[in-house]
Amino acid sequence: MADITIDTERCKGCGLCVANCPLGLLLISDRLNSFGYNPATVASNERCTGCQNCAVICPDLAITIEK
Numbered sequence: 001m002a003d004i005t006i007d008t009e010r011c012k013g014c015g016l017c018v019a020n021c022p023l024g025l026l027l028i029s030d031r032l033n034s035f036g037y038n039p040a041t042v043a044s045n046e047r048c049t050g051c052q053n054c055a056v057i058c059p060d061l062a063i064t065i066e067k
Contacts, residue, residue, distance in 0.1 A: 025048055026040050
């Protein structure tokens, strides 16, 4: 299991991480951050394998993975 952390203030809600998570563990939040974006959020940390697809694809470097 790995721990996904999303910096919601850096995230612009582009959805690239959501589309590239092979397990579908990420989704776009209904809540806005202070910049008016709907950031990504973690639906289930327990199933994360730590593949880091989401962190690598993120153009805003808003995602970190800790194993």
